[in-house]
Amino acid sequence: xxxxxxxxxxxxxxxxxxxxxxxxxxxxxxxxxxxxxxxxxxxxxxxxxxxxxxxxxxxxxxxxxxxxxxxxxxxxxxxxxxxxxxxxxxxxxxxxxxxxxxxxxxxxxxxxxxxxxxxxxxxxxxxxxxxxxxxxxxxxxxxxxxxxxxxxxxxxxxxxxxxxxxxxxxxxxxxxxxxxxxxxxxxxxxxxxxxxxxxxxxxxxxxxxxxxxxxxxxxxxxxxxxxxxxxxxxxxxxxxxxxxxxxxxxxxxxxxxx
Amino acid sequence: xxxxxxxxxxxxxxxxxxxxxxxxxxxxxxxxxxxxxxxxxxxxxxxxxxxxxxxxxxxxxxxxxxxxxxxxxxxxxxxxxxxxxxxxxxxxxxxxxxxxxxxxxxxxxxxxxxxxxxxxxxxxxxxxxxxxxxxxxxxxxxxxxxxxxxxxxxxxxxxxxxxxxxxxxxxxxxxxxxxxxxxxxxxxxxxxxxxxxxxxxxxxxxxxxxxxxxxxxxxxxxxxxxxxxxxxxxxxxxxxxxxxxxxxxxxxxxxxxxxxxxxxxxxxxxxxxxxxxxxxxxxxxxxxxxx
Amino acid sequence: xxxxxxxxxxxxxxxxxxxxxxxxxxxxxxxxxxxxxxxxxxxxxxxxxxxxxxxxxxxxxxxxxxxxxxxxxxxxxxxxxxxxxxxxxxxxxxxxxxxxxxxxxxxxxxxxxxxxxxxxxxxxxxxxxxxxxxxxxxxxxxxxxxxxxxxxxxxxxxxxxxxxxxxxxxxxxxxxxxxxxxxxxxxxxxxxxxxxxxxxxxxxxxxxxxxxxxxxxxxxxxxxxxxxxxxxxxxxxxxxxxxxxxxxxxxxxxxxxxxxxxxxxx
Numbered sequence: 001x002x003x004x005x006x007x008x009x010x011x012x013x014x015x016x017x018x019x020x021x022x023x024x025x026x027x028x029x030x031x032x033x034x035x036x037x038x039x040x041x042x043x044x045x046x047x048x049x050x051x052x053x054x055x056x057x058x059x060x061x062x063x064x065x066x067x068x069x070x071x072x073x074x075x076x077x078x079x080x081x082x083x084x085x086x087x088x089x090x091x092x093x094x095x096x097x098x099x100x101x102x103x104x105x106x107x108x109x110x111x112x113x114x115x116x117x118x119x120x121x122x123x124x125x126x127x128x129x130x131x132x133x134x135x136x137x138x139x140x141x142x143x144x145x146x147x148x149x150x151x152x153x154x155x156x157x158x159x160x161x162x163x164x165x166x167x168x169x170x171x172x173x174x175x176x177x178x179x180x181x182x183x184x185x186x187x188x189x190x191x192x193x194x195x196x197x198x199x200x201x202x203x204x205x206x207x208x209x210x211x212x213x214x215x216x217x218x219x220x221x222x223x224x225x226x227x228x229x230x231x232x233x234x235x236x237x238x239x240x241x242x243x244x245x246x247x248x249x250x251x252x253x254x255x256x257x258x
Numbered sequence: 259x260x261x262x263x264x265x266x267x268x269x270x271x272x273x274x275x276x277x278x279x280x281x282x283x284x285x286x287x288x289x290x291x292x293x294x295x296x297x298x299x300x301x302x303x304x305x306x307x308x309x310x311x312x313x314x315x316x317x318x319x320x321x322x323x324x325x326x327x328x329x330x331x332x333x334x335x336x337x338x339x340x341x342x343x344x345x346x347x348x349x350x351x352x353x354x355x356x357x358x359x360x361x362x363x364x365x366x367x368x369x370x371x372x373x374x375x376x377x378x379x380x381x382x383x384x385x386x387x388x389x390x391x392x393x394x395x396x397x398x399x400x401x402x403x404x405x406x407x408x409x410x411x412x413x414x415x416x417x418x419x420x421x422x423x424x425x426x427x428x429x430x431x432x433x434x435x436x437x438x439x440x441x442x443x444x445x446x447x448x449x450x451x452x453x454x455x456x457x458x459x460x461x462x463x464x465x466x467x468x469x470x471x472x473x474x475x476x477x478x479x480x481x482x483x484x485x486x487x488x489x490x491x492x493x494x495x496x497x498x499x500x501x502x503x504x505x506x507x508x509x510x511x512x513x514x515x516x517x518x519x520x521x522x523x524x525x526x527x528x529x530x531x532x533x534x535x536x537x538x539x540x541x542x543x544x545x546x547x548x549x
Numbered sequence: 550x551x552x553x554x555x556x557x558x559x560x561x562x563x564x565x566x567x568x569x570x571x572x573x574x575x576x577x578x579x580x581x582x583x584x585x586x587x588x589x590x591x592x593x594x595x596x597x598x599x600x601x602x603x604x605x606x607x608x609x610x611x612x613x614x615x616x617x618x619x620x621x622x623x624x625x626x627x628x629x630x631x632x633x634x635x636x637x638x639x640x641x642x643x644x645x646x647x648x649x650x651x652x653x654x655x656x657x658x659x660x661x662x663x664x665x666x667x668x669x670x671x672x673x674x675x676x677x678x679x680x681x682x683x684x685x686x687x688x689x690x691x692x693x694x695x696x697x698x699x700x701x702x703x704x705x706x707x708x709x710x711x712x713x714x715x716x717x718x719x720x721x722x723x724x725x726x727x728x729x730x731x732x733x734x735x736x737x738x739x740x741x742x743x744x745x746x747x748x749x750x751x752x753x754x755x756x757x758x759x760x761x762x763x764x765x766x767x768x769x770x771x772x773x774x775x776x777x778x779x780x781x782x783x784x785x786x787x788x789x790x791x792x793x794x795x796x797x798x799x800x801x802x803x804x805x806x807x808x809x810x811x812x813x814x815x
Binding site for chain 1: 573574576577578580581584605658659660661662663664666667670671673674675677678679680681682684685686757760761764765768769776779780782783786788791792795798799802803806
């Protein structure tokens with residue numbers, strides 16, 4: 001009787017379950033098509049093989065070590081981007097002439113296909129994780145700078161006036177009004193930056209065949225291990241999606257206090 | 259805890275009655291012009307009036323009469339003006355610690371809960387945590403938000419947020435409370451009820467208050483005196499004494515005397531408001547002709 | 550890289566100084582020029598200092614010469630043509646599929662909840678890792694690059710279209726209904742004009758990622774295209790040309806982005 005007004009679980013999550021169901025049915029259809037020989041199993045391996053390959057990939061390909069390596073590169077680049085980007089953004093806000101002079105360049109940096117310059121970074125830093133970290137750093141730097149400037153600029157005039165009416169010093173003004181007011185936007189910048197970093201780290205690992213998860217895919221593809229390649233791609237996609245979801249959760253968790 | 263603040267409050271009341279002869283604030287021949295060359299606009303034009311200790315004064319006028327400019331000058335946010343705004347012997351040219359400002363726009367800090375918002379000015383003064391929580395609590399109670407101390411502004415209504423701002427301004431116990439259309443964004447019923455709250459607090463603290471408003475009912479309901487301003491350039495058109503009995507509540511709105519005051523002031527305001535309207539209409543048609 | 554949208558879509562308010570706006574615009578320009586001169590000067594000093602091995606930091610003059618040499622070299626133009634055609638094809642396919650998907654997801658809440666999360670969360674994953682699959686499906690030629698580029702563009706266009714569809718002002722739709730507009734009239738007079746900007750924005754983002762993905766795929770495995778040319782020059786260790794070619798590619802990518810940006814503003 002308590003349930004009278006409540007919507008049953010199945011009805012409430014109908015669309016999501018329909019989505020998952022479609023995915024499962026599609027996988028089953030592929031399985032049938034491949035098993036019956038309609039689709040060449042050297043183009044699309046049977047999903048069951050891919051599923052089984054997960055165990056092999058995890059056991060034999062040192063997946064923990066690879067995750068650790070990618071995570072290490074991500075962490076160094078991600079922390080560096082925050083430590084360098086937020087102060088640059090704050091300085092550009094403070095000294096508006098620098099902002100007017102450089103903001104367009106930083107916008108161009110954000111849009112530039114930096115990943116494409118990997119041969120250049122290879123020459124400069126060698127085939128090492130330094131190359132990957134430096135590239136991820138440069139790719140991730142611009143969004144956080146721009147978002148920091150945007151967040152500080154968007155501070156409502158009346159809040160600044162409250163600070164002025166209380167005779168606040170400029171450092172009090174920054175730490176007690178401007179920065180907390182900009183924080184949600186700055187975190188959006190951090191999320192965008194780290195997304196850029198992850199794309200660069202995994203992409204360059206794949207391209208130059210060095211390091212963690214990106215190289216895993218390359219290795220298996222070069223061995224013509226089809227189920228293994230599919231499984232490793234699924235795994236990498238899973239890891240990056242997990243990363244984005246966690247970042248988004250943190251971001252929206254920071255919002256309700258606003 | 260309350261003993262502390264009520265002690266200091268009664269001390270202030272006593273000193274206020276001692277100095278009752280000297281006005282709390284003198285506004286003397288204030289002029290403010292914007293722009294230069296042929297484009298000069300005189301926003302405030304030779305405005306003079308006093309505010310006595312414990313008095314509630316409203317400045318009323320149509321939009322474009324320089325009310326907000328006057329607010330910014332008195333609050334010290336606009337330091338460059340002619341004439342004098344004096345508190346005691348001091349000429350205001352920067353925010354004065356004895357003037358507490360409440361702004362028209364919603365101005366609570368969204369990242370702080372109610373009690374931390376209200377305690378903010380004390381935090382800047384370096385008041386110890388337990389004391390500032392006590393004092394903040396006292397004023398939150400006064401504006402009637404005792405049950406919402408841990409809430410964030412996003413969880414409050416517009417009227418509640420404005421009450422938080424008012425408590426935040428009162429907590430540093432300014433000699434003069436300066437408010438710029440604090441209820442402009444609220445609906446009429448909330449406005450009347452908040453008016454009651456303001457009257458009650460003002461009488462309890464004997465708080466010298468200067469309210470900037472364009473709302474006639476609000477001005478008559480709350481004030482001892484009303485300064486009526488003209489539309490561009492903003493001059494003092496007339497100063498009206500409101501001799502409605504105190505203590506007052508929003509019930510006064512229905513009385514004959516109230517209606518009389520409203521009619522009288524509207525008579526003055528109508529002319530100014532219609533000049534303002536004609537001005538903005540011709541500006542709009544000019545813009546239309548250009549684009 | 551769909552993430553770029555969140556960043557550029559918002560207007561950047563520049564604090565307008567009350568007075569002397571023109572003067573400070575001029576001094577900002579001077580400062581920018583000064584920065585450029587200092588940076589280029591430092592580069593030139595570094596390149597002549599001999600601190601770096603060989604041609605790692607080549608002289609600016611050599612880079613300019615290399616750009617000139619590339620621009621008169623037919624090899625550059627044939628490879629540019631290949632890449633251009635691949636990007637154009639992938640953008641056409643990705644846009645078509647993306648707009649269709651976007652309209653379906655944007656107009657149906659059920660399908661949106663069922664399928665949009667997949668597109669949304671897959672969109673920022675590094676697409677280049679799907680290249681091995683594209684090679685298996687479409688071979689090592691241009692088709693696999695086109696497929697990968699189309700896939701990249703698809704995500705951006707679909708998400709942007711779906712969002713645009715949902716953001717159409719409900720009041721406009723109600724106005725249309727109140728005038729008893731037919732379905733066709735609604736589509737032509739209300740949906741189409743309102744959808745133009747979000748779709749174009751999606752195409753702009755999609756083109757950005759399609760260019761990068763196609764070029765990266767070319768660097769990984771191909772025998773033609775600008776990405777291939779980059780790897781050729783890299784293996785020859787011809788640093789001035791490598792810098793020159795990357796500058797040209799960045800300029801082309803930037804210019805095509807700016808072109809669509811201008812189309813949106815008009």
